[in-house]
Amino acid sequence: MNKKAIVLLSGGMDSLVTAAIARQECEKLYFLHIDYGQKTSRREKKAFEDIAKYYKPSEKKIVTLDYLKDIGGSSLTDSCMQVEDHSDSKAIPTSYVPFRNAHLLAIATSWAEVIKAGHIYIGAVEEDSSGYPDCRKEFFEHFEKTIRLGTKNEFPISICTPVLDLSKAEIVQIGNKLKAPFHLTWSCYRNEEIACGRCDSCILRLRAFKTAGIIDPLPYEEVSE
Amino acid sequence: MNKKAIVLLSGGMDSLVTAAIARQECEKLYFLHIDYGQKTSRREKKAFEDIAKYYKPSEKKIVTLDYLKDIGGSSLTDSCMQVEDHSDSKAIPTSYVPFRNAHLLAIATSWAEVIKAGHIYIGAVEEDSSGYPDCRKEFFEHFEKTIRLGTKNEFPISICTPVLDLSKAEIVQIGNKLKAPFHLTWSCYRNEEIACGRCDSCILRLRAFKTAGIIDPLPYEEVSE
Numbered sequence A, B: 001m002n003k004k005a006i007v008l009l010s011g012g013m014d015s016l017v018t019a020a021i022a023r024q025e026c027e028k029l030y031f032l033h034i035d036y037g038q039k040t041s042r043r044e045k046k047a048f049e050d051i052a053k054y055y056k057p058s059e060k061k062i063v064t065l066d067y068l069k070d071i072g073g074s075s076l077t078d079s080c081m082q083v084e085d086h087s088d089s090k091a092i093p094t095s096y097v098p099f100r101n102a103h104l105l106a107i108a109t110s111w112a113e114v115i116k117a118g119h120i121y122i123g124a125v126e127e128d129s130s131g132y133p134d135c136r137k138e139f140f141e142h143f144e145k146t147i148r149l150g151t152k153n154e155f156p157i158s159i160c161t162p163v164l165d166l167s168k169a170e171i172v173q174i175g176n177k178l179k180a181p182f183h184l185t186w187s188c189y190r191n192e193e194i195a196c197g198r199c200d201s202c203i204l205r206l207r208a209f210k211t212a213g214i215i216d217p218l219p220y221e222e223v224s225e
Helices: A013-025 A041-055 A067-071 A100-115 A137-150 A168-177 A200-212 B013-025 B041-055 B067-071 B100-115 B137-150 B168-177 B200-212
Strands: A004-008 A028-035 A059-064 A119-122 A158-160 B004-008 B028-035 B059-064 B119-121 B158-160
Touching: A004 A013, A004 A100, A013 A028, A013 A041, A013 A119, A013 A168, A028 A041, A028 A100, A041 A059, A059 A100, A059 B067, A067 B059, A067 B100, A100 A119, A100 A137, A100 B067, A100 B100, A100 B137, A137 A158, A137 B100, A137 B137, A168 A200, B004 B013, B004 B100, B013 B028, B013 B041, B013 B119, B013 B168, B028 B041, B028 B100, B041 B059, B059 B100, B100 B119, B100 B137, B137 B158, B168 B200
Parallel strands: A004 A028, A004 A119, A028 A059, A119 A158, B004 B028, B004 B119, B028 B059, B119 B158
Antiparallel strands: none
């Protein structure tokens, strides 16, 4: 075990468990949080800081992007668009931030190249999730090739997606086994104090904890299911 | 001709000629300039504004990235590293900004997805250039696939690199034919008033104009070759 890794940590449950797994697999962790102007960014930043205090990475970095809010096109960043309640439709929800994960990975790659970290961990979930195109396995595979071609490539940089193929309930179970501090996370897209319990992110999280048979330590306004 | 295109415009000669070509090929242009904290960013922004006044795009956008300077690793952004004089060595020069073009393309892609632009023009030059890995044809080909996989893909977004395979002298000749306003551009990595004439960017530009038999309208401290 002699691995240096950057962990993209939004402060939600998937990235927390990804960090817990990276903690097991790597020697030195570098936590990276991206504030892209989403509505709950203040609360997510607190979650990131709390989780960083818990895992004590070698270094942590918060990057603020103003331009994704300016470009718009997502209910997470556009003040004129409402965050919708969860729907079981197959359509890509309005919370999709255009090509967001490419920005996250590009920032992580530049940092990895400078500090010579060979691994970038990202807590994307493909099947049991909202259907965002930038959470597909193929997208990450191609991005990894793009990294190989677009960097000095003095050492390979791999993209690690340890929870990509898991169900959200399995993610909760693994996190529980690894004693991941779920009480420090934040998932709600809408609120910053008490989670709404109705947005896409809350519904998927609540279902996951229920299926896993574990109590979600966060407070909710409403638990409908 | 019914094309909406984003043009990444640094304000240098290659991106100017790329814009001149896009002007011929597309109906609506959207100019995008990225200030990533490079040492001559003020001067490059002026070049961008001047070129935008000349071509009158449908919209223009300037995006400021603080984080690439913070991440460092390049003499263009790191105040502790000197911009070196040009050398004919094959090594990647210290002016390489880690994975820079991926950031530029990711921003252009997010904007393209929102405004439904099907083309992103970028003035990268592969052979007759500094040897940056993120200027390789293969990098752009893979990035285009990554876009297809990581966006909603309601319409294809292509990356157009019209000057990639040209020599810098050919770029000057084409620009001259298209009446591109070279006097509005800025290329020097070091200075903001009078170009140094010794950095990588100045040397490649001076050679290009000399070979093309056209007078470079910019002022230089020194013209050594």
